Amino acid sequence: MDIRTQSALLASIIGLALGVSMLLRPGRPRVLTLYSVFALTVAGYYLSLFFHNVFPAADYPWASRISVGATILVASLVPGAAVAFFLEFLGVSKGTHLVGRRLALLSAVLGLTVAVTPLADKLWARVCMGVWVLGTLLTYGSLLLHRVRTTESRIEKFRLAYLAIGAGAAILFSALDFLVSFGIPFPTLGSVFSTLYLFFLAHTLLRLRLMDLHELLGKIASQTVLASILAAVFTVLTAWGKENTGLFLFNTVVAAFVILILLEPLKVKVEEMVVRIFFRERFALLDSLGSLRARMANVIEISELARLVLDTLHETGRVTHASVYLLAEDRPGYRLLDSRGPLPVAFLDTAVARGLLFAAASGQKAVLRENVERRMATMRLQVVEGKRYRDELKRLNDTRAALVQVKAGITVPLMGNDRVIGFLNLWDERVPEAFASDEIAIILEVAERLATVLENSKLYEKIRERDRLAALGEMAAGLAHEIRNPLGAIKGAAQCLDPAQFQGEDAEFLEVIVEEVNRLNGVVTAFLDYARPMKQSFGTTDLNEVVTRTMRLIQNDVPSNLQLAVELDLMLPRVDGDAEQLKQVLINLVQNAVQALGSREGRISVRTEKPERFGELRSAGAEFVEVQVSDNGPGIPPDQHPHIFVPFYTTKQKGTGLGLAICQRIVKNHGGSISVQSKVGEGSTFVIRLPALPTEQPPASEAPFVEGLPAGTRPSQSLPMPDELRDGARPAQREPRAKRERRKRLRA
Known part of the structure; x- marks a missing residue:
């Protein structure tokens, strides 16, 4: 089995896995269903190509003839599946959908005609069919390029540009695979690029984030380097023992153990090296966040902790706005503790934070502005409306309004004792979708550590306040005793004097003395009440x-x-x-x-x-x-x-x-x-x-009924x-x- 046959089998298996995985998703939208059809069609093409290579015409004439016909027929279905998927993915007009369906039907008819007639044995007929299929596939590539030029969103422009480049590479190398039929040697790369492109499309549909696509490219690069290193290790350990079967088996086992031992540390080092070389800013952010987690463990003061977190994030150069809000004790809402960059709103009322609170209550670890805006745009395109639709759209509007007020691209609720005790807000206004998935994961860890330290700080403050009041109470008890003794003597002496013996202002002097002594005694009593520990029942x-x-x-x-x-x-x-x-x-x-x-x-x-x-x-x-x-x-x-x-x-x-x-x-x-x-x-x-x-x-069922009172009041x-x-x-x-x-x- 040559490399061409093996790559065709591998492409068919991966395409089948991608298509089935999308079909198994519950509540999948129409675009995922059309992607599954597209992936399964590509998998069917490479599977029929595999059988065509396995059953040569000289040894298996009938099997070869059937596999050739199946290859031509399935290949003619690929353009229809691709056009249907991309028209739905790009959201083009219904008129374009009609043209795409007609083009797909024409392609299927041509493929069926060639596949079931003797034309399938003619080289020129197969070449013409291949040119037709590749030319039809180029039509959706032109749609992608047109959308790249016309879209206003910078995020969407980058994402579609990636898809257009990937589509062009897959079509180009699939066309170059036909050079072998004319006796021109060329490596088989069409199946590899087609498989990568299918995986790339699946990742785009599920994540819809630009930084995740960068992350995907980085992972592909790191996995390629890691595979090359491990392959080199295996080759070195097994190449010199091929002539001796026992020695070869022994070397294979040794190579397997060496690979298992080196896999994890090599994977970490290779990924770190790839990120450091190709994504320097991202590496700096990950390194800063990692060191921040360790330094936070040594801080107990809330203000110092906020300063440490915000300074570290701001100094990375990846954050233009950063702020921390804490739950206010005097009124419902969250008060700004500290910030870096342009000043956000000083107080976030609970009514404004409703969307963020709902997201936290539903288990959402972080709220991203681009996800909220994308969901709002998707919902506005929906035809069906109802109470559930209106409620969700209102929550999204509330969430976006809160993110705008706190100047955040990503907001992480700080949870303590099953309630939201604050928010950590970050934003890089220079670029859209500024943080990748692994960066967001570390930001979540920092926020979790921040929430824990905040809770510990509050406990520490309570203990310190208790100790302070205890010391104050001891001092107050002694001080009150020293003050009340002379006060009692002054009041007693004043009351022993007979006001009738004094005239004019002298009688008022006695009243002032008694009144002010009583007032001072009240101050001492209030001071003692505040200082002594409260006896509560x-x-x-x-x-x-x-x-x-x-x-x-x-x-x-x-x-x-x-x-x-x-x-x-x-x-x-x-x-x-x-x-x-x-x-x-x-x-x-x-x-x-x-x-x-x-x-x-x-x-x-x-x-x-x-x-x-x-x-x-x-x-x-x-x-x-x-x-x-x-x-x-x-x-x-x-x-x-x-x-x-x-x-x-x-x-x-x-x-x-x-x-x-x-x-x-x-x-x-x-x-x-x-x-x-x-x-x-x-x-x-x-x-x-x-x-x-x-x-x-x-319970509501036991609520007393009051005549004339509206229901629910x-x-x-x-x-x-x-x-x-x-x-x-x-x-x-x-x-x-x-x-x-x-x-x-x-x-x-």
């Missing part, structure tokens, strides 16, 4: 009940000029919490609202609800409930928002600056978050988010403060203005 808690009891407790302390209202979600899931501590948070927030409103007419509302936004993206254990405390007071200036939860920060004349800090600490100990939404002149809303108990969520109950309970809430008669001014001067 967690259990299944109904937030609606906590809110109702708290409002009944404080409603008598609300001035008559203020309206207090409560709105409860009757289907609110329960939480795992300490009811007394949650009551303390609510009292503090309502008291702050009362102080902010002052003597003006106003409204304070407390509302419970379970937000429905993005509920489909969370697991059962990641549901949250909210308590909102709102007022229509003067609001909080934007420059004060980052500081209001900082201990000892206050804008009040008599404030300690610990109320909101204690509230935040309590809520965080419950696994939740507290945030503020405020506009100057419109009021403020403090939002408390607590994780719900999944086993306590009432969560029932709620409003509880305004009754007027008859306000009698005791009347403020005392205000002291004269002159007296208040004197008090201010005395404190100053």
